[in-house]
Amino acid sequence: MSVKKKFKGLSDKAVGWLFIGPTVLLLLAINIYPLVYAIKMSFTNFYANKIGREPQFVGLKNYIKVLNKEAIWEKMQVTASFMFWTLLLQAIIGLGLALLLNRKFKGNELLTTLIVLPMMLSPAVVGVFWTYLYNPQVGLFNYVVNFFYDLGSFDMIGSSTLAPWAIVIVDTWMWTPFTMLICLAGLRSVPNYLYEAAEVDRASKWQQFIYITLPSVLPFLLLALLFRGIENFKMFDMVVELTSGGPGSATELASINLKREAFEKWKTGYSSAFAVILFVTIFGFGNVYVKVMNKIKER
């Protein structure tokens, strides 16, 4: 029987399943199975380095341990501080850049391309080259700071007070273009007649910004920040390349701590519980994100 004849009788639904089948299988294998396995492991005292030892069911013990450990709480605060400052800076600078690029001027397209460039780089690459930029002896960052304000030699990555700011600066540098692009899309969706009507009513530029621009762009900005919030909550690669969570544990975010518990201390059951907690938080965040996105679509 020829292939053509064999598939002739397939319904539209069957053809649809035939197309999405491989993707569904792949998702089940690389997403759902590890997730279910991790949830299962989170209820056991499994240690991945103790081969041959049967994991025993311990109930909610791992979850109670994680949620009562002060060290984990501290890592959450480091993550919160990182999220707060990056989101704040990205919102202000992103909106400012979007307002600037929304005007028509010579070189607008070129400037937009240049601003968007950092976003296209790999976080690991960004981490590596910012390590060079932050170098106290030969780094460009120290040179530029000292050019404007003589601070002498300082080590952004080596100091426990400066290192959290070092990762905030890099993340802001890398991801502000994303916020800017979303805000720019929001700004371009504002109809021009609103500004014309405001001009007729003798509204000042500031009033136009407060009563027209800001309410129009705010849902878009919120969407960008929610997305960045989710991403920064699970930030790992860039910070590992830049500081490895140090000095001490000054920049040890929740995800870095999770990796240490899982692959340095080999507490697989315990770290699975920690991972499930982070997953549920991100999943909850994701639901809020989808809700905000749907609201924007309805507008």
Added chain:
Amino acid sequence: MKEEKSLIRKIFRRVYWENLSTILILIGVFMLLQPFAMWMFTYSFIVILVGTIGFIITSHFPD
């Protein structure tokens, strides 16, 4: 019977319950990340979990 059905529909309106779940998620996230009290951190996960499960259920309620 019809009145009872409409009452149930009124009570289980998606907007209210979905908003409540969203607020629970946001409170839970705040409790998880706040630097003020350890007990809030301890109970944060259960609040997020209830909010998330609630959101999944209530998003299927009728408008």
